[in-house]
Amino acid sequence: MKKQIKYLALAIALALTACFDDKGNYDYATLQDFYVDTTGIRAIPLHPQFDTLRLPSRLVYAGDKSDLSFAWTIYLSQPPLTGNPAITLAETEDLAAPIAVLPSNYWIEFRATENTGRIVTQRYPITVESSGSGLLVLHEHDGIADLDLVKTRLLTGNLAEDNVMRHTYSLANPDHPLTGNALSVDMFSISNLRFISIYTDEDGVNLSPDDMSVTKNFRDLFLFAPRAPLPQGYFIPYGVTSANPANTSDGIELLVSDGVYYTNMALFAALLGGQAIFSERTSTAGAYYAAPFPFYSVGAVGIYDQLNRRFMTGSALTTTIAPASSSGKFNIGDIGKDLVHLAYGFNGQYMIYAIFKNPVDNGQRYLYVINFSGNQAVAAWDISAYTGIANARLFAYGRRGPTAFYAAGNTVYRIPFDLGADTVAPAEETAWSAPAGEEITTLELCAYPGRDVQENTRDRYLFVGTYNNATTEGKLYIIQINITTGACTPQPVATFGQFGKIKDIAFKY
Secondary structure, three states, X not given: OHHHHHHHHHHHHHHHHHHHHOHHHOOOOOEOOEEEOOOOOOXXXXXXXXXXXXXXXXXXXXXXXXXXXXXXXXXXXXXXXXXXXXXXXXOOOOEEEXXXXXXXXXXXXXXXXXOOOOEEEEEEEEEEEOOOOEEEEEEEEOXXXXXXXXXXXXXXXXOOOOEEEOOHHHHHOOOOOEEXXXXXXXXXXXXXXXXXXXXXXXXXXXXXXXXXXXXXXXXXXEOOOOOOOOEEEEEOOEOOOOOOXXXXXXXXXXXXXXXXXXXXXXXXXXXXXXXXXXXXXXXXXXXOOEOOOOEEEOOEEEEEEOOOOEEEXXXXXXXXXXXXXXXXXXXXXXXXXXXXXEEEOOOXXXXXXXXXXXXXXXXXXXXXXXXXXXXXXXXXXXXXXOOOHHHOOEEEEOOOOOOEEEEEOOEEXXXXXXXXXXXXXXXXXXXXXOXXXXXXXXXXXXXXXXXXXXXXXXXXXXXXXXXXXXXXXXXXEEEEEOOXXXXXXXXXXXXXXXXOEEEEEEEEO
């Protein structure tokens, strides 16, 4: 495919050179005081979709340019003739606009029109390629969610420089705005099935990773209409059971919407060459209300039932998880607390770290560690004295070392722990602080090995999204950490700005 693209670019360049030798092949007027200087013009290199294309007009005009109007147009069909479908990119003398059309071959036309009616045009062939891999940054501004693509050399080594492709979702889908509070973004890939999922608390879509266009609306994601379009939590259990951490566990998607638990056995759909759809998991063990943190446990999917304060697994949520023995640090079969956060962590494929609070919230917070391979209550720590912990909602746990973080205000704190100890350290440790006036809105550890990202980047970087209410700007900081101690570098290794409020990050590959 790469060879074909190179040959195509070469052919375009040769064709363009030939056209310049015979200027009669172009439909522009060459006048002494009104023409485009074509000296040294070359074919446009391969251009990534959504990236900003910058072209000078190269217009020569002896008069007052205020007498001129300009238009840059991209033709959507061949040949590039007047009347064929086209999109106006800009109405300025020089072009600086994102190219949001689908990956393919096009012609771009520059047109200058004098108020006397004289016109000069110049056309350029262009090959638009897929935007490629990078960090998908889901953010929201003025109640509208959007998606930017951050391409950084920290994760993709063949880049010449870091850059950000802005508004990839809204540019590709101008007629389908995502309303509601941004919730999650992730990418699914197994067999011949690849898609990006975006959820807000009011909507959800699947996107094509090739052109970022919507392939499924919220209703189309389900076998039967969901009770309400109120997504709360989405999870793909990457690398839980597979030896290759790039693979999903049995090709599963897990979703909680309005307290109802849905699963999607995407592998079967992929093998059949079709799209996957969610089906509701009903419970034969009574009513439940799922916390927004579905998980995968030893060949079975599971939830934490906030209504009855218990873990449940099984194809029909029939199994209330029972403790392996009564000698554990807590009763895994009867937690009796409300779940604040849950995620996989260090020291085992099924090791889950969970933050709980008391049913009547008195500010107490507890960190429980559970090994679902054998249903072992590994550790239980009271972390109520930690700074800002009562209001903390953002947590991140390492998989390659005993590292754990939470965010409060503009500060990231480290939770020092030893799985063999009865208690955590008496105080949290300040790991990193954002500038004054910024509040942390998302916190994640890099966890994308095997998907065009080297294994040694896993847990090596902490992604911190912040938002400044005064300036209404969101920023993404990439902090390098020690995977075994959790020590953070004082200065970010990369910083990106001009986002809205960042709510989630995933890797596009």
